[in-house]
Amino acid sequence: MFDRYLLKEDSLENVEVTGFKFQVRIAEYRGCFLSLHNGYYINIDGVEYPRELQKFEINGKPPRDFDEIKKACYEHWDFDDFGTVYVDCPGGLSKGKHRVGIMQSVFTQYGWMPHDEEWIHNPPAPGTVAGGKQHDIYYFDMEVK
């Protein structure tokens, strides 16, 4: 849900020369414990940027990679808050328009599921299964100014 509104308009920009960042909301009707947040499928103009290249900034703390986020099981990502996704990409993105494909991976669910053990030991890569209430990769046209 909220797929079309997941990214904040005009928030795609380069981060000095180390990469780029954009702001996101949670594609859910509620916030969640931060540890459930498993990263993003990110595809920019056909190039994928896997979870290992991503960091997430939330709750006034410095950006953390998703191995750190995984440990934040008492910290909450509130429904109202934008988080910032940082992506390593030396040189950043070229100025101008980009096609941005995003799928958020959040392990919110309604109680115990048959996949639980499997997802603890082998968490699915973002973009491979439905995460939270987002079921498909959503594409945005964004511009780096």
Place this chain on the structure above:
Amino acid sequence: MGIKRGVSFYSYQQAQFFGEMDYHDMCRELRETLGCDGVEIINETTVPKYPFPTREFLADWHNTMARYDLTPVALDGFLDTLRFRDHVMTRKEAGELLKLDLQLAADMGFKHVRTMTGLPSEVIEWALDTAVKLDVKIAWEIHTPIPIKPDPTIQGLYCESPGTAVYDTVEFIKKTGTKHVGFVPDMGIFTKAPYLDVVEAAVRHMKDRKFAANVEAMMKEVPLAELGEAIEKKYPGRLSPQEKRSFAWKTVAQPEDIELILPYICSIHGKVHDMIEVAPGVYDDPSTMNAEVIEVLKKNNWNGYICTEFEGQRSRQDQGREHLADEVDQVRRHHQMLKRLIGE
């Protein structure tokens, strides 16, 4: 006394997402427009820094309840079993999470915590002392496909024994004599047709636009309840499995079934997807047996809260802002219907 009206702030999730309404605005809407007092919230949507809000938030919450003369009815909790990420949450850990919700509910003045559908008795037992101490009830939601009458053939997500989960909990209540365990039935178990917004979304997403136009034409002729079957008959095999699911519907409980659990009902989710005008100035949701269920409640002098749970926003969110659901208007229409059916 009679049936009382309330709203789950779930209904206004989209307005909150876009920063158009916060809980103060929602509370004002309840008092000043809807003229009702029952409040239900989603814990992780309304409460900043859940599960440990600031004292400032709690003071503001109570002040807002007082300002608009509102009654906290239910706090909705969740069960994210992967939260610890190094192991699957155990039943006792789920009980600990429930204790946090019970404490939060007590701090915010709520009478019960609505928990996940089919919550195992082991989880309830682990948290029950806390519920008693705080005098906040544990009420799990009876959500489709879970029936009220035992039916072991029912399978589906949500819990281990969906077909007998209600019966099992009633047995637990009788065995222990507890006054702190019950249910929140969701009106979605009393369906009589598919949800219109879900059907419309399925048609909107059909790649074969000619077929979609044919289905749209049929929608004008065929009753909503019969639409799926009629399409299948006229165009065999044309609906994809996903599309078929959008047209499918199943009544999992009859209105009179609710009499079996009346003493244990803490509140009811007035699930609604599409409040359409069924006669000039008269609104109803074509998917749900609202009139029939409320009639049974009235006959039995049930006097709890029905809290509107508008859920028709999600299916439209693939579109631009101008096409999104008007949650405020949908809830107003739902309350117009509730007043009419309750006889208020």
